[in-house]
Amino acid sequence: MIAALKRYFKKDLIPLLADLRLAIVLLLVIAVFSILGTVIEQGQSLAFYQQNYPEDPALFGFLSWKVLLISGLDHVYRTWWYLSLLILFGSSLTACTFTRQITALRWFSRTWNFYSKPRQFEKMALSTELDTGTINQLTEFLEAKRYKTFHKDDTMLYAHKGLAGRIGPIVVHASMLIILLGAMYGAMTGFFAQEMVPSGNTFTVQNVFDAGPWAGPQIPKDWSVKVNRFWIDYSPEGRVDQFYSDLSVLDDQGEEVKRKTVWVNQPLRYRNVTMYQADWSIAGVRVKINNSPILQLPMAPIETENGGKLWGTWVPTKPDMSAGVSLIAQDLQGTLLVYNEKGELISTVREGTSVEVNGVTLSVPEIIGSTGLQIKADPGVPFVYLGFGLLMLGVVMSYVSHSQVWALQDGDKLYVGGRTNRAQVSFERELVAVLDELSDGDGADTPKELVTS
Structure with a gap:
């Protein structure tokens, strides 16, 4: 039974996984679902999907919120079938690497065998026969062209350059495997959360929308974040120009260990957790009636027909x-509209000023803003970056031509041959130039023309 499994694994399964067509199909399927994961909002609430992907009418006639939730398209990158595709593609790359690329390197090591018979040169892509010249002279000219040379018995020569061109495809395969492993590791251990925090408050990460099955250790438990201040810069036309949050990271003793002001595209990073400035709101307002103590009242969002943002609260007089x-x-520019019980606008008041309403003096010391933070951790990102770096390096290496030259001194005859894995014309010109130099240096006629097999 075990022997049969080994034969099946070696003769049937490995060749199937190493098939280039399978790798291409898997790569296309992964690309399609990755695009879907980009187009369809990931990790949102049930109400969000019910509102944006209704059953009647369903998007494209079939894509409703039920289909999204059942298929897992609301969290594509953590579904079992997407991770299975990554594992299968990684297995295909691994099989291809060991059956094709590593085998090619082993073959290359065998090509270091020196050719000892003239008829062996007839099978090469380029070969010629010279009546003059020596192995030592040919060595000098090849080394001047940056070839690395090897000799045997002073009659046989092997030279090569551009070894990176043979190693490049292996580096490309290895880099893609690192990227896949990094993506899977991030999907299993990362998390995504959102917090809306009033200015001056301290919070710990609680509102986790999406998390991998092993994300528990990544969610902060021994440190918290204080929003020292939140503010908005407005353009002269009154539009929001940029909003900022001054954040402090506190350890479990309440001591500040890091502080940074964040804004859009300028996050705070601490212990592999990244906090992005994503949204804002108005949390409340501090008011004072005549000589009363300052009261802090919450402000709730108000729905409008045009989708604009409004917040409101009620103040007893x-x-x-x-x-x-x-x-x-x-907004947070400091102006509040004052309405009576009949819904009529009776006055306006700015932050830091007061107004007379219903026979009392209403003062507004401060409008309290809330910062909306997106908090995420993806431990696989360093591996993905490493993989992409190696991928670019491997692609560049793959464009390097690997050229090989053999020579045999047989009496007065010098047999020379060579081949390359790309840039055939350039290699032929280079080899002809070397042979011309060899003939000129010996004072003999131009060597016979290279024979292309």
Whole structure:
């Protein structure tokens, strides 16, 4: 039974996995699902998918929120079938590397055998026969062309250059395997969270939207983050220009270990966790009625027909709360609209000022903003970056031509032959130039023309 499995593994399964056609099909399928994972929002709430992918009418006639959740298209990169595709593609690359690339290197090591018979040169891509010249003279000219030369019995020569061209494909395969391993490791151990935190508050990561099965150790438990301040810069036209969060990372003793101001595309990184500035809101407003203590009231978002942002709260103007006014804010520029119980606009008040309403003085010391942070950890990113770096290096190496030259001194005859894996015309010209130099240096006629097999 074990012997049969070994024969099947060696004769049937390995050749199937090493088939280039299978690798191409798998790569195309992975690319298609990766595009879907980019187009379809990942890790959102059920309400989000129900709103944007309704059953009637379903997108393209079939793509509804139920289809997304059942198929896992809401978290493509962590589904069992996507990871299975990556594993299968990685197995194909591994099989191809060991059956083709490593085998090619072993073959290359065997080509270091020196040719000892003139008829062996007839099988080469390029070969010629010279009546003059010696192995030592040919060695000098080849070394001047940056060839590495090897001799045997002073009658046989082997020379080569551009070995990187043979190693390049192996580096490309290895880099792709590293990228796949990094992607799978990140999918299994990474997480994605979102937090909306009022200015001045301290938080720990709680609102995790998407996480791999092994993401537990990556979610911070022994440190927290304090939002020292959140503010927005506005353009002269009143549009949001940029919003900022001054963040401090606190250890489990409450001591600050890192501080940074973040904005869009300028995140804070700490212990493989990255915090991005993603959104903002208005958390509340601090008000004062006549000489009362300062009250902090929450502000809730208000839906509008045009999709604009509004936040509102209600402020009592009598001790028994039988009367009051509504405060409406559109942004953090400091202006609040004051509405009476009938919904009529009666006044406006700016941050740091006061207004008379319902027979009382309403002061607004501060409008409190909230920062929206996206928090993620992907431990596989360093491996992916390493893989892409090696991939670029391997591609460049693969363009290097690997050229080989053999020579045999047989009495007065000098047999020379060579081959290359690419740039055949350039190699032929180079070899002809070397033979011309060899003939000129010996004072003899031009050697016979290279024979191309």
